[in-house]
Amino acid sequence: MNIALIAHDEKKQEIIHFATAYKHILEKHELFATGTTGKKISEASGLDVFRFQSGPVGGDQQIGAKIAQDEMDMVIFFRDPLTAQPHEPDVSALLRICDVHRIPLATNLASAEIFIRGLERGDFEWREIIKEKLAKKD
Template identity: 50%
Template sequence: MTIAILAHDSRKELALQFCTAYSGILSRNTVIATGTTGRMLAQATGLPVHCYLSGKLGGIQQISARVACDEVDLVLFFRDPLKAGNGSGSEQNLLRLCDMHSVPISTNIATAEVLLRGLDQGDLDYREGIHPDIVEPLPVHRAVC
């Protein structure tokens, strides 16, 4: 399973503590993250993390694109509900895409814990059949005139 992890600046320490506590479950899955969060997570836990751009530089959009292509199974988004400007367009788009593609998403630590425990118990195994097969593009044959 592919787990995306994002965290607002004021929630990064909370995200690191959470991921350290659940590193056993995370280590059995593919972890992707926005840039700063991912680098901090890899350093704190030793987990391999595929880092995208920083959230402010397009990382949220990159992860959203992966959600739209059914390449993400679970999103852990440690949001600051009091952050000024909360609900930016890119964040709202991520939430919308998770709803459209039935990708479980947490926006707080309580839901993140429920989702990871459920993942560990096999409650999210249904997601395995959702990933599309990656098919190489067919070669283009040009008509000879």
Template identity: 55%
Template sequence: MHYKHIKAPATKRIALVAHDHMKPILADWCATHQEKLARHELWSTGTTGNIVKQGSGLTPQRFLSGPMGGDQQIGAYIAEQKLDMLIFFWDPLASMPHDPDVKALLRIAAVWNIPVACNPSSADLLIASPLLDESYSYRVPDYEAYETHRNE
């Protein structure tokens, strides 16, 4: 695979996702970091977005609920380089009927090299990073080069 460098914008496009038992924890985390998060563009799955709004006053743009395709919509936005960070508080102790969607979302975030936080501690480190409010260069797959090479 060939790679290229692109610039993350200073105003990040952040996806917020949480499993059912983690939604109140994410809402509390968002309330704690409301001032910093308000400077960025927020996206979420449907139910999570409602709970974040009620718990923090932030109003993320909402996709469908996760089990109804919201996880996949977020994954598509990541692949299209329309999201810059994923905050996904997942519950490792609960079985999820849409577990393949969750794994696909985490995989696509890794493929496109965006920062991911899966719990409040890692989210705290991301939100405290000086890169949060700055543009920075990072490496992503060069899909055009991949297509060209594949068709040779």
């Protein structure tokens, strides 16, 4: 699966700990991240992470484009709900496009842990099955 990892500044340490703790699961998937988050995760965990631009300069929109092109399967976005974000319209657009395209979206540690355990069990394989069926129709 293609998984996007994003974190606001105040949540970067939390997503680094998350990625390190669940490295054994995440390393089985293709990982994508916004710039600084991806760099920090990769440095701390050794995971291979494709990095887009930083969120405020277009990274959130780049991930949104991947979702719209059906090239992203899950988004783990540790949001900071207590700090105003200068790129809030981009964040809102990303959340909206996840809903439009039925992309599983975790916005905090609790939901991310549920998703990661689901990945470990194979609960998200339905996304791959649907993609295969749609590809056969084309």
